[in-house]
Amino acid sequence: MKTKKTKMKRSRSNLIFDTVNMIIMLLVLVIMIYPIWFVLIASFSDPNAVSLGKVILWPEEFTLYSYINVFNADKIWTGYANTIFNTVLGTLWNLFLTIPCAYALSKKKLPGRGFIAMIFVITMYFGGGMIPTYLNIKNLHLLDNRMTLVVLGGLSVYNMIIVRTYFQSSVPQELFEAAIIDGATEFQQFFKVALPLSGPIVAVITLYYAVGRWNDYFTALLYLNDSKLMPLQMVLRDVLINNAALLNEIMMDPNASSEQITALAQQVYMAEGMKYAVIFIASLPMLVVYPFIQKYFVKGVMVGSLKG
């Protein structure tokens, strides 16, 4: 009798807990989705309707006008092309630096391993800082160079440690022993044994690096001036933060007729509308790709947490 009572009490409190939890989760979902949903509907709405606050849940006065404007802005496409260039070449460069190094440091018998590992780990906590780094890049003639964004950010020690942990824990050591008996050199052990088995972890860090490169603007802000070299994020910064015009504007003429002034006001609205379209176009590749790659990312976070 008594146990039945407590059981009922428990299931009732469980029900309350689950309901409250569900409400919280739905609230979180709305908070997460709404900003992105709003960008989408605003980009397909008439800019006037957006600025008057008419767009809340669905597109108002559906139009592709903002998109047509963005498609005509060369700046966006130059930025896109530069970002793709940097991301593809830069990520390959990352893999070239990270994987062999991680493999080498996974060799427990390597003389000097601890010392070399320390050389890398120190850079995680200590560095020259912004200005000495800038001067170094300047001395290397990497200011305003097409290869700057590819070369810089070449090695993330954090990612390297993730890969090293993988080599140590997930590749069976017996395979190496067998290869050594067969007379394999160290190179052969790396290329024929370790590398073919490292697919999952290579996927993880490729994505880490690629997303980081796609979204980076700081490096370009520091080291680039040439507008032809600017990556997408810098173009976005111009448009979204500094309010730079995407298309040529009518200059404000002191003798402007009332029609010209109306046209100018219209342009301000259009510029606002275009911002939503720009955000959507710039984020689209990541938003399309991430559901497929997120499980790899999650894996990376977990492997990374093992190192401690």
Add this chain to the structure above:
Amino acid sequence: MEITSHGKWLQKITTALRKAARMWQVYVLLLPALLYVIIFNYVPMYGVQIAFKDYRVSKGIIGSEWVGLKHFIRFLTYPEFKTIMLNTMRISLKSLIWSFPLSVIFALLLNELDNLKFKKFVQMITYMPHFISTITVCGMVLLFFNRQYGVVNAIITGLGGERIDFLGKADYFDALYIGSGIWQGLGWGAIIYLSALAGVSSEMIEAAKIDGASRIQIIWYINIPTILPTIITMLILRCGHVLGVGFEKVYALQNPLNMEVSNVISVYTYQLGIGGGQFSYASAIGLFNTVINVTLLTIVNRISKKVSDISIV
């Protein structure tokens, strides 16, 4: 005489060298990355000496004159120093206080969802903002909270309220900065705790249920203690960044109207150094920043090691 006394030592070195020679190919694999950190990390560390010099481009790093702690003293006695330090720490600590527990709580609540499909769905949606760039997020903040055109003010006026100038008033800077940070990082920050929660013993939970423990009791007495080491580790790591308020976001959200609350060390360094060409002074500030961060990290790590036996190194 000397050789024999060092005989054992010498022998050790020779064996190590012989072993190293046999493994030369492994060093070759290591070489590109090593050269990379030497060129791009250690050369700037060497260059940090300009913080103690009056750097002249014509004289170079080595040729410039030593001036001791001049630049550090200048920074410490600069009237704005206090404001900049306080801003940096305020923004950093406030973000920590808000975003850190929220990710833990979110992970704990997510862990209680029985419907696995729904759980996966919530996870996927909350990871999404993590993949959007800082610039885009800041752009969205500026658009949404615009006084005239923003959707937030549209909703406020729709509900009968007065328009609020979120971007023009310094008072709202922290809320916008931290709020957008939570939006971007909540789900992603929870991953590590979710994976730690997977390690909670199911037998223990069954036993607790039989004893009549409520869900909240199970969370409080079993789940939280299980993930506590992870929480502490993450907290230590965050403490190493107390002065490392991200440049990118502050710089993008900064405007003349919120300058008094948004001027932080990294942005100040950038403006003086890259913008103003005051290389030595800016380097000194940067070095000051790094030293404090490393010191804090070490102290917190020590304390944690003593108190809870958890440390990162």
